[in-house]
Structure formats: C-alpha cells, structure tokens
Amino acid sequence: MLVSTPLHGWTLYGPRLPETGIPARVPGCVHTDLLAAGVIPDPLLDRNELEVAWVGRSDWRYRTQLPAGQGHERTDLVFDGLDTVAAISVDGRPLGHSRNMHRSYRYDVTGLSGVLEVDFTSAYAEADRLRAELGARPNSYPEPFNFVRKMACAFGWDWGPTLPTAGIWRAARLEHWSVARLAEVRPEVTLRADGNGHVAVHLIVERTGRKPVTATVSIAGLATHVALEPGQDTATVEIIVPDADVWWPRGYGGQPRYQCRVVLSSNGSALDEWTRRVGFRRVELDTSADEHGTGFTFVVNGRRVFARGVNWIPDDIFPSRITPARYRERLGQAAAAGVDLVRVWGGGIYEDEAFYDVCDELGLMVWQDFLFACAAYPEDEPVRAEVEAEARENVVRLMPHPSLVLWNGNNENLWGYVDWGWQRELAGAEWGEGYYLDLLPRIVAETDPTRPYWAGSPWSGSWQQHPNDPDHGTTHSWDVWNRRDYTGYLDDVPRFVAEFGWQAPAAYATLRRAITDEPLWPDSPGMLLHQKADDGLGKLARGLTPHFPPPADFDTWHYLTQVNQVRAVATGVEHWRSHWPRCTGTILWQLNDCWPVVSWSAIDGDGREKPLYHELKRLYADRLLxxxxxxxxxxxxxxxxxxxxxxxxxxxxxxxxxxxxxxxxxxxxxxxxxxxxxxxxxxxxxxxxxxxxxxxxxxxxxxxAAAFRYPKPDFRIDVDEESVTVTANTVLRDLLLQADRLSPDARTDRGLVTLLPGESVVFRVSAEVDPATVPGAIRCIESHER
CATH class of the missing domain: 2.60.40.10 (Immunoglobulins)
Incomplete structure (x- = not known):
C-alpha cells in the first residue's frame, strides 16, 4: 500500500539570518518564519509593511534531511505547493525546477538520501526576467504579477499589502509505493432527468512494471471492478445510483453527499486508495436572449436561482496560515448572513480542499475563477505551458465538489482590453484572450463537462457587445463608488451583478490593534498605509457629502462611513432583487479581508463583522420588503x-x-x-x-425623503449582563451598538436598526457588559444629516 511520510525538520537560510539559519515551518512561508524568529516585525501592523519590503526581493533556501525509502519499489518527493520559483536538489544533485505556485510537483527520488534543498529565487527577479524576454504587458497595478504564476494579490491590491513571499506553502512529503499508484482520479458526477445519479470515474495509473492491476470503484453500496492489463494505464468506470439523494444550494433543500472510493490492487493486495465525498446535482447556465438582452441565470436541478453572493479573497495575505477551522468560521459567517454563492476571485488562489468541503456541507455554491486578474497576460512559453498544467490539475482536483457550479476564465481582463487603453500598449501582442476563449474552455469541456464555463467577469458573452454591457451577461458596477453616488445603482438593471461595493473602515478594535497612531485619524500615517484604494479617502469623503456634513472627529467619521457602506449596498441589492427575473444575482465585493484595512468587506481582517454584515442578513433573506x-x-x-x-x-x-x-x-x-x-x-x-x-x-x-429632518435623538438604555436594550422616545435612524467598543472580544447580533417612538430593540452581546461603557458605544443619525 502507498505510504505517505511528511517531511519535517526544515531550516531556513537567507539574508540577515545567522549562518546556522532559523527553524522553518512547512507548510509555511518566509515571512511567517522570520516573524516567529523575531527577525522582522509583524508586517500587518502600523507601517511595518514598508520595513519588510526587502524580504520579497531576496532569495531563500529551505533545507532538511531526505531519508532513504524503505521496502518499496518507488519513492517520490511530492510538493503540493511551492511559492514560487525554486530549484530542488539532493546533495547538490538537481531534481527539477518550479515556477508555479498553483500546481504540485513530483520527483522520483528512489534510492536517494541526503540533504534536500529548495532554493527560492525572488518572484520579482523571475517576473522581471520574463518581462524583458517576452515584452511588457499592461497591468492595473505597478507590480509585475502577470509574469509569474503566483498569487497576484501578494504583490498588493487596492485592499491588500505588498508582501510577496516565498516558501513551501503546502504539504511536502515522500510517497513510497510499489507496482502501481493512482496518478489521477477524475469523477464526473451528474444527476439524470430520471432522478438517478451517474458517476463516471476516469482513472490514470502510474506503474513500476507490467503487473496487472484492478481498480474497484464503490459508491452508495455499489461497486464495479475494472482490470488494467500490462501496458494499460487508463480506464473509465461507470456506476448508476438509483433515486439518488439530491444536493441543493442552501435554502433550496439538503446537502446529502456520498462517499466515492477507488481502490487500486494487485493479486488481492491494495496498492493505493482515493476517497472523496461527492453530490448529485445538475447545474446549467441559462444565457438565452430575451427582450432585455442576454440573460445569465444559474439553474440548479431545474430550478432558476437568484444568486445571493459574495466575492472571496484569500483570508490571509500568507495563505499557509489559513486553517480548516478558519475556513469553517468565515464560510459559516457567510451562510448565516443568507449567502448562497461564493465567488473565488481570480487574483487569489485555488483554495484548500477544506474550503470546498465546507461549501459542500453548507450548500454554498462556488463560482471559481481561473487565476487571472486586472492585467494582460503573456501567452508565450514558458507561461502558456504553466497555465495549461495549472488549469488541468486544479479542474481535476476540485471537480468532485458538488458546490462548484461555474468555471470563470478571468477577472476584468476582457473589459480591460476594451476600456483601459491596453490595445495601444499591446501593439498586437497576445494578452490572454487565447486563454479565456480557447484554452480554458477546451480544458473544461475535456476534463469537467458537468459544469458550465464563462469566459470572464464581466463578460457579455460575445465581442458583439461591450464586455461590461449591463444588458448582457455579467456586469461589474464600479462607476458607482469610483465616480458616482450610490444612488447611481438605480439607473439600470443589470442581468447579473458580479461585483459592486462601497468602502468602510474595519471595526474600531481591529484598527486599534493594528495601528498605534496618536491621534487616530483617517489620514494619520498608519491609517493611510491601511487604505490601499486609489484616492480611497477622497472617495469616502465624496460619498458622505450628499448625505452628511463633514465629520468633526474620528469616531463620527468611522460611524458615518459604516452607515454609508450599508446604505450603498442596500440601495443596490434592494433595487436589483426587486427586478427578478430580469436581474438574477448579486455578488458583493467583498466578504472578507486578508489584513486590517479600510476596504469593501463585510467582515474585517480580524474576523469582526461590520454593520454591513448584519445588513446582508436582511438583504439576502428569502423574503424582503x-x-x-x-x-x-x-x-x-x-x-x-x-x-x-x-x-x-x-x-x-x-x-x-x-x-x-x-x-x-x-x-x-x-x-x-x-x-x-x-x-x-x-x-x-x-x-x-x-x-x-x-x-x-x-x-x-x-x-x-431626502428632505427629512431628524429630531434630536432621545432614548433610554437598559443594560444587563449580556444585552443592551434601547427604547426610543423619538425616531432613531441607523441606531448602532459597536460591541467591540465595550470589549475587543465582544460581538453583537445586530447592526443598524431604525426605531419609531415607543419601540425597543435588544442587542445581545457575547461578553459581559459594563454599563459604564455602553453610552460611548451607541450611535445614531443626528439631526445634522443633510
């Protein structure tokens, strides 16, 4: 039987380190190792991001001892993820090179032992080399992320720090095996019109010799065997599951799953095993034309769905720190807010299996971007071969998950080609169109025909229309926020809004943990570094102007920008949902953050819920007035x-x-x-x-009405150990209890509330409440609103 042995005992070597190196954690990355050793300050606090910029421009070496294989015909060295450009050697003997964070690597090390070294070259050096070789390509940001297959947002984004790291970011191990192993298992799982489930499992085996092997596929108490004779390395096994229990998105039904198991054996002895939980459902994308243009509707098991979505970015700028428990917490927050679709955005990563497992369990549909965002990408070698290998591997890896409902080619690149001046800059050079309209749809059609593919977001479905035409396909609504007030959402009815949003700062306790500026102010030094949007402070101020006078202090600014975020998102979602079935979905930008920052998120970088999060519960409920x-x-x-x-x-x-x-x-x-x-x-x-x-x-x-004049707020506060009750004597609009101002660990179950005279609301708090702290934690709209 195949035996997997994790590799431990790693040491990191590099600049500013002792000759003996420092302990390295695998999975992990350079920044987290340096932080653990006290070599660098926490890069997410204050202005430390600038202090550690040298790390991403340096080369690094990981070293451990490679033990000898025992009792098997073959030993493979397997890396599930190397970030990013690395040379692998044993006792100075080269094994291979990596240049892609988003795929795995396997090396035959049978009979080898000694010192294993993984030498990482700065991703900047690789990107600069390829840019010089292949020619410059337009990019929405100053960093060269489009020349290296690495998490793009590691180089900085309009909500993220510039902290490109290096390291063995996913598991490293030895696999010892004999006779044969399962090199690939690709299950096509569908629900037939007659209610029966159909599973077609496509197998690829790797052998050490020519012994016959048998593959056994089992699911729902049914099993089928197939013999692979010497020289035969592929096979397909099909099983019909009568009256299969159906997987549904949350709110539409249950999420039953079946264990699918593949065992490879020879002469009655097991050689290798693959096990996943799969679900039976049918997913279609209706893009038919109608009197309004071209639709974009998810149809799951025959039912048309208004998608209540959020965009997902990596939950930590150093993804190796994201644990299964953290995935469960964050996705659980999404489900509790009424979300039923999560879009994994193209500037991040293909997430860990734990992410998709939780989505399967919670009924959260997954829209999965291929990893291209906001830039023109070269289609020349060696980039093209890496893109194809990465796409094929990740389609196979993720296709068992019933939650996955769409493969999407890219984020904003088709739009960028038309509207952002790229055509002039490219001067005829290839820029990624061949990936989105040819290579990627072919890979999906060949590898995972059970799911739809869409070329990009936004995308109108054809070059016959503008890529971001609201009457066709998917739309990103960013003129609102960047240039217009949120009332601009009311000007049109897009068919599907795949990105829209409005900024607000993180919770007060989050900002205070991360930023030590005194006094704290929107443009104090630390706050400015934690605002990455172009003219972000100016846009926040201009967004307040039509609705409120200039804030007199930081606390008022913090409260009013939170209110404005809620009102903006509510204006859009309420309008679009009221136009069902013409509009068939909204995907908020964004659910989460990767560090403490002023951003468009509903949950900040410390996991605290902003008022917007609680508003989503209302906006995304099954019923809405x-x-x-x-x-x-x-x-x-x-x-x-x-x-x-x-x-x-x-x-x-x-x-x-x-x-x-x-x-x-x-x-x-x-x-x-x-x-x-x-x-x-x-x-x-x-x-x-x-x-x-x-x-x-x-x-x-x-x-x-816009002319409404608010009376001076008058209310009574009653406090017990874990709740705060507010009773209104006047109209109170957007009443908010900021629980983290009672205690940094406190949470509350509500966001903004509007009360009429005589009405009360109870805020339940997840910590013991000190009555003395309550008045300073309560805000509402004052009479000075414009």
Missing part, C-alpha cells in the same frame, strides 16, 4: 425567494416625527420565486417631517 420606484411612482416590492407562497397583511404607516401616524392594511400575496409590486394607498405629505414604514411578518421597510 423594499420601497422602490416604478415609472416615477413609489411602490412596495415584496420579494419572495422562498419555496412557499407569501400570504399576509402589510401594515403601512405614515409616521410623523412627533409620533403620530396614519395607517392602512394592505393584503399581500406573492407566489414562490416572484416579486409582488404593491401600490400604496397613501404617501408622505411633509417630506421633512414624515417617513413611510411598512411591516409584514416581522419584516420592515422604511422610506425617508
């Missing part, structure tokens, strides 16, 4: 994405700031997967003193 405009008039949209009809009564009230109100009861009936537009029997007579409130089945929609 929202005031919307249709043909110039105000209506109430009841969005029903649940599987049951929504039948109830709407309590509509016009509320005056003095607490008086006039109301109406309106019947509601919304069929499953529909939007019901309800005409309003009354409206606001005094926009400066009245607001509209609609309540139904515990859901609420509010409408404030």
């Amino acid at each position: 929202t005031f919307q405009r249709r043909d110039g008039r105000l209506v109430l949209a009841a969005v029903n994405q649940s599987r049951q009809a929504w039948i109830g009564s709407i309590e509509l009230r016009v509320v005056h700031v003095d607490g008086s109100m006039r109301g109406h009861t309106i019947p509601l009936e919304a069929t499953p997967d529909s939007v019901s537009l309800v005409e309003l029997p009354t409206g606001i007579e005094d926009p400066s003193r009245e607001l509209l409130v609609a309540d139904c089945d515990g859901l609420r929609a509010t409408y404030f």
Whole structure:
C-alpha cells in the first residue's frame, strides 16, 4: 500500500539570518518564519509593511534531511505547493525546477538520501526576467504579477499589502509505493432527468512494471471492478445510483453527499486508495436572449436561482496560515448572513480542499475563477505551458465538489482590453484572450463537462457587445463608488451583478490593534498605509457629502462611513432583487479581508463583522420588503425567494416625527420565486417631517425623503449582563451598538436598526457588559444629516 511520510525538520537560510539559519515551518512561508524568529516585525501592523519590503526581493533556501525509502519499489518527493520559483536538489544533485505556485510537483527520488534543498529565487527577479524576454504587458497595478504564476494579490491590491513571499506553502512529503499508484482520479458526477445519479470515474495509473492491476470503484453500496492489463494505464468506470439523494444550494433543500472510493490492487493486495465525498446535482447556465438582452441565470436541478453572493479573497495575505477551522468560521459567517454563492476571485488562489468541503456541507455554491486578474497576460512559453498544467490539475482536483457550479476564465481582463487603453500598449501582442476563449474552455469541456464555463467577469458573452454591457451577461458596477453616488445603482438593471461595493473602515478594535497612531485619524500615517484604494479617502469623503456634513472627529467619521457602506449596498441589492427575473444575482465585493484595512468587506481582517454584515442578513433573506420606484411612482416590492407562497397583511404607516401616524392594511400575496409590486394607498405629505414604514411578518421597510429632518435623538438604555436594550422616545435612524467598543472580544447580533417612538430593540452581546461603557458605544443619525 502507498505510504505517505511528511517531511519535517526544515531550516531556513537567507539574508540577515545567522549562518546556522532559523527553524522553518512547512507548510509555511518566509515571512511567517522570520516573524516567529523575531527577525522582522509583524508586517500587518502600523507601517511595518514598508520595513519588510526587502524580504520579497531576496532569495531563500529551505533545507532538511531526505531519508532513504524503505521496502518499496518507488519513492517520490511530492510538493503540493511551492511559492514560487525554486530549484530542488539532493546533495547538490538537481531534481527539477518550479515556477508555479498553483500546481504540485513530483520527483522520483528512489534510492536517494541526503540533504534536500529548495532554493527560492525572488518572484520579482523571475517576473522581471520574463518581462524583458517576452515584452511588457499592461497591468492595473505597478507590480509585475502577470509574469509569474503566483498569487497576484501578494504583490498588493487596492485592499491588500505588498508582501510577496516565498516558501513551501503546502504539504511536502515522500510517497513510497510499489507496482502501481493512482496518478489521477477524475469523477464526473451528474444527476439524470430520471432522478438517478451517474458517476463516471476516469482513472490514470502510474506503474513500476507490467503487473496487472484492478481498480474497484464503490459508491452508495455499489461497486464495479475494472482490470488494467500490462501496458494499460487508463480506464473509465461507470456506476448508476438509483433515486439518488439530491444536493441543493442552501435554502433550496439538503446537502446529502456520498462517499466515492477507488481502490487500486494487485493479486488481492491494495496498492493505493482515493476517497472523496461527492453530490448529485445538475447545474446549467441559462444565457438565452430575451427582450432585455442576454440573460445569465444559474439553474440548479431545474430550478432558476437568484444568486445571493459574495466575492472571496484569500483570508490571509500568507495563505499557509489559513486553517480548516478558519475556513469553517468565515464560510459559516457567510451562510448565516443568507449567502448562497461564493465567488473565488481570480487574483487569489485555488483554495484548500477544506474550503470546498465546507461549501459542500453548507450548500454554498462556488463560482471559481481561473487565476487571472486586472492585467494582460503573456501567452508565450514558458507561461502558456504553466497555465495549461495549472488549469488541468486544479479542474481535476476540485471537480468532485458538488458546490462548484461555474468555471470563470478571468477577472476584468476582457473589459480591460476594451476600456483601459491596453490595445495601444499591446501593439498586437497576445494578452490572454487565447486563454479565456480557447484554452480554458477546451480544458473544461475535456476534463469537467458537468459544469458550465464563462469566459470572464464581466463578460457579455460575445465581442458583439461591450464586455461590461449591463444588458448582457455579467456586469461589474464600479462607476458607482469610483465616480458616482450610490444612488447611481438605480439607473439600470443589470442581468447579473458580479461585483459592486462601497468602502468602510474595519471595526474600531481591529484598527486599534493594528495601528498605534496618536491621534487616530483617517489620514494619520498608519491609517493611510491601511487604505490601499486609489484616492480611497477622497472617495469616502465624496460619498458622505450628499448625505452628511463633514465629520468633526474620528469616531463620527468611522460611524458615518459604516452607515454609508450599508446604505450603498442596500440601495443596490434592494433595487436589483426587486427586478427578478430580469436581474438574477448579486455578488458583493467583498466578504472578507486578508489584513486590517479600510476596504469593501463585510467582515474585517480580524474576523469582526461590520454593520454591513448584519445588513446582508436582511438583504439576502428569502423574503424582503423594499420601497422602490416604478415609472416615477413609489411602490412596495415584496420579494419572495422562498419555496412557499407569501400570504399576509402589510401594515403601512405614515409616521410623523412627533409620533403620530396614519395607517392602512394592505393584503399581500406573492407566489414562490416572484416579486409582488404593491401600490400604496397613501404617501408622505411633509417630506421633512414624515417617513413611510411598512411591516409584514416581522419584516420592515422604511422610506425617508431626502428632505427629512431628524429630531434630536432621545432614548433610554437598559443594560444587563449580556444585552443592551434601547427604547426610543423619538425616531432613531441607523441606531448602532459597536460591541467591540465595550470589549475587543465582544460581538453583537445586530447592526443598524431604525426605531419609531415607543419601540425597543435588544442587542445581545457575547461578553459581559459594563454599563459604564455602553453610552460611548451607541450611535445614531443626528439631526445634522443633510
């Protein structure tokens, strides 16, 4: 039987280190080893990112002892991930080279033992060499990430630090085996129209000789055997599972999975084994034309889905630090917020198996980008061969996961070619189009025909339309935030919004842990380094201007920018969801952060939920009430994405700031997967003193006219050990309890809340509450709102 032995006892050598080196952790990276040894300060704190810039431009050596193989015909040295440009040798004898972070490497070391060395060259040096050899290519950022197959955002992004590292970032081991091993297992898992599951397992074996072997494939209590005679290295085994239990996205049904097992044997003795959990479901992408343009709708098991999504970036700038527990926590937060789709963005990594396992379990659909983002990429060798090897390996690795619903060619590169001046700069040079429209769709069609492929995001489906045409395919909405107020979301109805978002700072406790500036201010030195967006502070200020006067202090700035983020995202999502089925999905930029930063995230770099996170629970719930405009008039949209009809009564009230109100009861009936537009029997007579409130089945929609003048807030606070109750004596808009200001470890179950006079809200807190700290942790909109 194949025996796997992890390699331990690594030492790191390089500049500014003693001749004896320092202990190295594998999996790991240079930065984390240097940090553990006290050689560098924490690069994520204050301005330390600049202090450690030398690390990414240096060469490094990892060394350990390679033991001799025992009792097997063959011993392989296997690296699941080398980051990135490395030469591997044993006692000075070269074994091979790596130039791709996103694939694995295997070397025959049978009979070898001695000193194993992995010498890493700076990724900058490799990128600069290839750029000089192949010619420059346009890039949205100053760093040359498009010339090396490495996590692009390691070189910095508009939300991330510039910390390109090196190291053995995934497992390193010896594999000892005899006769044969399973070199590749590729399961095509589908759900047939008759309700039966179909599994076609394609096998490739590697041999040491010509002995016959047998592969046994089992699933759901069924087993099939296939004999591979000498010289036969491939086989396909098919199994039908009658009346298979169906895997569904969360909210639509359960997530049953079956264990699929492949055992390779010879003369009755097991040689190798492969086991994964798979799920039966059918995924289609409906891109048919209609009166509005060209659609983009996920259809899962025959049901059309409005995707409630978030974009995912690497959860740590040093991905080797991301544990299965951390994946589970972050994805669990997403599911708890109503998310049903996670897009793995193309400037990051193909995530660890643990990520996709949790998505399978939670019913989170995965949109997987191939790893190209915001740049023109050379199609010349040696880059092209690396791209193909990387794509084929990762398609095979990830295709067992039922959560995976889409392969996407790239992020913004087709758009960039048209709108960002690339054509002039390229002067006819290849830039990646051949990957997105030829190589990658061929690989998916050949390797994983059970899933759809889309060439890019955004992409209209054809060069006949602009790549970011909102009437066709997928759209990125960045004119809003970069140049326009969030009310600009109301100007069109995209078919599918794959990126949109609005910035806000991390939680106060997160900023205070990471930045020691005194006084802390939006443009203090540490804060500026933790704001990576081009003119990010200016855009935050201009975003506040139409709605609020300039903040007088940091705490007010922090609160109002959080409020603005919530309002911006709510404006977009409510508008787009109310236009189902014309609009069929929104993917918020972004769920998470990789360090403490001012960004578009709903969860900050320390894992703390921003107010936006709690707002997602409302925006992404199965049922949503929202005031919307249709043909110039105000209506109430009841969005029903649940599987049951929504039948109830709407309590509509016009509320005056003095607490008086006039109301109406309106019947509601919304069929499953529909939007019901309800005409309003009354409206606001005094926009400066009245607001509209609609309540139904515990859901609420509010409408404030731009001219509304808020009274001076008046409320009572009651505190017990683990909750804070606020009772309103006046209208309170966007009331917020900032739990981390009570205690850095405290969390609360709510974000922004609007209360009418006489109403109360209970904030449950995950730590004991000191009453003295509560007043300083509560904010709401003051009378000075514009």
